[in-house]
Amino acid sequence: MNDQADRTDLRNDRPADAPRFALDFSADGVGLYRNDADADWTEVARAALALGQVGQEMARLRGLASSGTGDAPVEVWLPDTQSGQGAEIPQTLLDEAGEFLTRHGFTPTRYRFREAPEGLTAAPVTLP
Numbered sequence: 001m002n003d004q005a006d007r008t009d010l011r012n013d014r015p016a017d018a019p020r021f022a023l024d025f026s027a028d029g030v031g032l033y034r035n036d037a038d039a040d041w042t043e044v045a046r047a048a049l050a051l052g053q054v055g056q057e058m059a060r061l062r063g064l065a066s067s068g069t070g071d072a073p074v075e076v077w078l079p080d081t082q083s084g085q086g087a088e089i090p091q092t093l094l095d096e097a098g099e100f101l102t103r104h105g106f107t108p109t110r111y112r113f114r115e116a117p118e119g120l121t122a123a124p125v126t127l128p
Contacts, residue, residue, distance in 0.1 A: 019109050021065040022075035023101070026114075032061045058104035065106070073107045080113045089113070089126050 022041065024031040029048040033041040045064055047057035066072040076097055078089065089111055101108050113123040 019073040019075055021072070022077055023061070023065075023106065024077040024114065025097070026079055030058075030061065032064055055104070058106075062105045071107065072105055073109050074101070076101065076108050076111045077114045078111060080115055094126060 018035070020035050021044075022033045022035070024033060029046055031043050032045045032047075034044045035041055045061055047061055049057060062072050065074060078093065078097065094111055097111065098108050109127075111126045116123045
């Protein structure tokens with residue numbers, strides 16, 4: 001899958017106060033993306049979430065996202081394969097993702113599917 005193509009629809013409707021970083025969850029781990037001034041997303045780091053190393057890897061990503069400020073607000077991109085049918089993200093998935101991220105020091109500010117569900121031109125945004 002082409003990462004740049006996957007990010008195209010994620011930058012089109014970004015509000016000015018949206019966080020500078022995003023976490024992209026996929027089957028092979030979590031990618032940390034930074035939003036550049038030109039509204040493009042650039043992958044900064046990727047972490048494989050292997051058993052026994054989850055805490056260490058998430059702490060590494062948090063350190064990069066917080067830039068030493070202690071605060072790590074992020075957008076959360078979820079693969080549509082984990083979201084079931086339709087455009088709405090299931091509440092159980094939001095709860096699980098929010099709990100996981102909070103436990104690892106991140107502040108989720110909004111959730112969305114990585115790609116727009118079939119029939120939609122953009123991925124809907126869900127606020128925590």
